[in-house]
Amino acid sequence: MPLLLIFFIITCDAGLIVFLPIAAGEHNITNFTLYFTVFALSTISIRIFLGKKFDIHPRKNLIIISVFTIAAGILILSRLTFPALIIAGIIYGAGYAVADSNLLPYIFDRLTGSPKEAAVTTYSIAFDSAYLVGPVFLGSIAGKTSYSTLFVFAAGLIIAAGILFIFTTREV
Numbered sequence: 001m002p003l004l005l006i007f008f009i010i011t012c013d014a015g016l017i018v019f020l021p022i023a024a025g026e027h028n029i030t031n032f033t034l035y036f037t038v039f040a041l042s043t044i045s046i047r048i049f050l051g052k053k054f055d056i057h058p059r060k061n062l063i064i065i066s067v068f069t070i071a072a073g074i075l076i077l078s079r080l081t082f083p084a085l086i087i088a089g090i091i092y093g094a095g096y097a098v099a100d101s102n103l104l105p106y107i108f109d110r111l112t113g114s115p116k117e118a119a120v121t122t123y124s125i126a127f128d129s130a131y132l133v134g135p136v137f138l139g140s141i142a143g144k145t146s147y148s149t150l151f152v153f154a155a156g157l158i159i160a161a162g163i164l165f166i167f168t169t170r171e172v
Contacts, residue, residue, distance in 0.1 A: 002106055003126040015137075015150065031082065066094075066095045067162030069094055
């Protein structure tokens with residue numbers, strides 16, 4: 001189930017990266033690229049200042065909190081205004097930093113007798129496959145609805161994956 005969660009998070013991330021510039025253009029949002037700067041600063045800050053403390057909390061709890069933080073950031077992003085982009089960059093970046101930093105170690109913690117290389121390879125395949133599928137899948141949704149709806153759908157997809165993660169995984 002952690003791999004499915006990774007797949008959905010990255011699917012939505014790929015859709016965000018591809019379609020945010022187009023959506024910003026349609027909504028006349030200038031300087032939308034600041035979103036990516038704010039996202040990166042948020043992600044880096046969380047990893048620098050909190051990353052060393054991830055081990056003192058149950059990883060499953062951190063992942064669950066981060067999933068809902070990611071979804072909240074994407075929901076805010078769906079407003080498609082400049083202030084929403086900046087706020088979403090902070091919130092989404094924080095959630096992404098925690099999720100991305102804890103999912104692979106969570107998988108490692110669950111492995112017993114399996115080589116870690118296999119886990120890294122499987123994680124990478126889920127990650128890369130999501131970047132392959134995400135834009136096509138989410139683009140079809142945007143094409144039939146709107147970019148705001150695309151982002152709301154992406155948030156819902158992450159929430160659904162988070163709920164599945166909650167009920168199908170156990171802490172080790």
